[in-house]
Amino acid sequence: MTPMLESADAAPARISRLSARLRPRGTPPMWLVVALTCAGQFLVVLDVSVVNVALPSMRTGLGLGEQGLQWVVNAYAIAFAGFMLLGGRAGDLYGRKRMFLVGLGLFTLASAAGGLAQDDWQLLVARAVQGLGAAVLAPSTLTILTASVPEGAARARAIGTWTAVGAGGGAAGGLVGGLLVETLSWRWVLLINVPVGAVVLCAAAYFLTEGRAGDGRRLDLPGALLVTAGLGTLAYGISQTEAAGWTAPATLLPLLAGLVLLGAFLAVEARTASPLMPLGLLRVRSVSSANVSMFLCGSAMFCMWFFMTLYVQNVLGYTPLEAGLALVPSSLAVILGSKLAPRLMRPVGPRNVAALGTLVAVAGFAWQSTMTADGSYATAILFPGILMMLGAGLAATPLASLATSGTAPEEAGLVSGLVNTSRTMGGSLGLAVLSTLAASESAGSASPQALTEGYALAFRVGTVVLAAGVVLMWVWLPRRAVPLP
Numbered sequence: 001m002t003p004m005l006e007s008a009d010a011a012p013a014r015i016s017r018l019s020a021r022l023r024p025r026g027t028p029p030m031w032l033v034v035a036l037t038c039a040g041q042f043l044v045v046l047d048v049s050v051v052n053v054a055l056p057s058m059r060t061g062l063g064l065g066e067q068g069l070q071w072v073v074n075a076y077a078i079a080f081a082g083f084m085l086l087g088g089r090a091g092d093l094y095g096r097k098r099m100f101l102v103g104l105g106l107f108t109l110a111s112a113a114g115g116l117a118q119d120d121w122q123l124l125v126a127r128a129v130q131g132l133g134a135a136v137l138a139p140s141t142l143t144i145l146t147a148s149v150p151e152g153a154a155r156a157r158a159i160g161t162w163t164a165v166g167a168g169g170g171a172a173g174g175l176v177g178g179l180l181v182e183t184l185s186w187r188w189v190l191l192i193n194v195p196v197g198a199v200v201l202c203a204a205a206y207f208l209t210e211g212r213a214g215d216g217r218r219l220d221l222p223g224a225l226l227v228t229a230g231l232g233t234l235a236y237g238i239s240q241t242e243a244a245g246w247t248a249p250a251t252l253l254p255l256l257a258g259l260v261l262l263g264a265f266l267a268v269e270a271r272t273a274s275p276l277m278p279l280g281l282l283r284v285r286s287v288s289s290a291n292v293s294m295f296l297c298g299s300a301m302f303c304m305w306f307f308m309t310l311y312v313q314n315v316l317g318y319t320p321l322e323a324g325l326a327l328v329p330s331s332l333a334v335i336l337g338s339k340l341a342p343r344l345m346r347p348v349g350p351r352n353v354a355a356l357g358t359l360v361a362v363a364g365f366a367w368q369s370t371m372t373a374d375g376s377y378a379t380a381i382l383f384p385g386i387l388m389m390l391g392a393g394l395a396a397t398p399l400a401s402l403a404t405s406g407t408a409p410e411e412a413g414l415v416s417g418l419v420n421t422s423r424t425m426g427g428s429l430g431l432a433v434l435s436t437l438a439a440s441e442s443a444g445s446a447s448p449q450a451l452t453e454g455y456a457l458a459f460r461v462g463t464v465v466l467a468a469g470v471v472l473m474w475v476w477l478p479r480r481a482v483p484l485p
Contacts, residue, residue: 033145037145038145038165039165040140040200042169043137043196043200048080048173048427050177052177054189055073055309055310076128077425077427078428080134082224084421087140088140090136091143105197107130109133139420141162145159156342160342161339162400164334223268223272226261234258235258285478286405287418289477289478290400293395293399296469301392305327308330309323312326315448327385329386330385331389333385337357337393341357341394341396341398351478357396357398358391361387362470365463367387371459400419403419438455
């Protein structure tokens with residue numbers, strides 16, 4: 001083994017030994033485990049959305065173009081989604097607490113680098129490394145949570161809290177980002193992660209106990225690289241359609257390359273002894289149907305914050321802080337939906353709650369697609385935003401519950417990573433497609449009317465995607481969560 005590889009392997013071990021010496025005796029209370037895992041998830045999801053309101057300021061400060069702005073979001077999302085299966089499997093094999101600490105440490109350091117970036121490429125690289133850290137951290141949050149809370153009503157409530165906090169992180173991004181940009185600068189939307197991440201890191205090292213279910217198998221690094229490269233290349237090809245069109249070589253070549261890489265990933269997974277993504281797992285109905293539903297929902301709902309913050313600033317003329325405040329009711333709605341979902345799942349069933357939530361979101365997206373360049377706050381932002389995010393909160397908890405039910409304990413981290421991958425990769429590819437459609441509709445014009453037409457088209461397409469998701473959920477999702485073997 002090379003010295004570099006030895007050093008990479010030794011670092012997590014040193015962190016684990018240090019945390020073992022610091023850890024108090026006894027099992028930590030369940031509420032503390034829930035609080036720490038939710039704090040990690042909050043940071044991960046917050047950084048998907050917090051930069052949205054800062055994009056205009058980033059463009060001015062670093063000279064980013066339209067594609068550069070899109071990749072500030074996508075560099076994080078693609079690395080996040082592409083390496084999350086690897087992060088989930090690493091938690092299963094090498095310890096979930098250890099991966100929690102490693103992921104959070106990497107995420108915090110990359111946040112500092114992004115906040116201090118002096119050129120656009122430095123910011124994009126830092127965002128990609130942030131996504132890598134998040135990919136290691138996020139699966140551990142859900143796996144530690146589900147391993148600590150017994151299956152049943154208590155776990156449904158815990159997952160509901162985890163979903164609500166995660167959704168709150170995405171929703172609060174607009175307000176937090178607006179406040180930081182308005183009072184300090186765009187750099188603080190990244191630098192704020194440093195003190196918060198350090199506090200959570202110290203608390204997790206002290207209080208969390210180690211847990212793993214794996215057997216020491218090797219990680220499938222070739223599979224992780226292939227799926228990440230494939231998804232990233234595919235997203236890049238979609239983004240090229242705005243400037244070059246769908247039939248240009250600059251578009252077709254990366255699209256074909258992305259599909260080839262994803263095909264190679266499936267071939268590797270079918271043959272390797274320790275696959276990153278055991279293809280047989282997809283034959284479990286609850287896993288496959290819930291993840292496809294997550295992908296479709298994420299492809300539309302992830303984009304809501306992106307287009308809403310651009311609409312209120314570029315068209316309606318809100319300041320960054322005003323834009324964040326305008327979306328506070330939507331933030332509260334997604335938290336409310338996430339907390340209501342576990343209560344509805346018991347009498348109604350997770351499938352029906354997921355379909356109902358997505359229907360509510362469909363109504364919100366359809367309403368939002370009627371936006372105008374001179375829209376009022378109530379009808380152009382408030383009520384459609386509440387419907388969209390209330391529906392998102394209602395749908396997310398039952399889908400996560402279904403996806404993680406009925407799988408063996410040694411696959412828990414992998415399935416948790418797959419849940420986050422489906423949602424985030426759906427959002428990343430959805431953003432690439434919808435941004436391209438919006439830009440094509442506005443035909444390069446920066447006038448309020450042209451921009452509004454582009455944003456409205458994005459919401460119309462999102463409405464169709466979510467409506468298809470409702471049908472898929474009703475037909476494919478199991479009625480009830482599958483008990484663990």
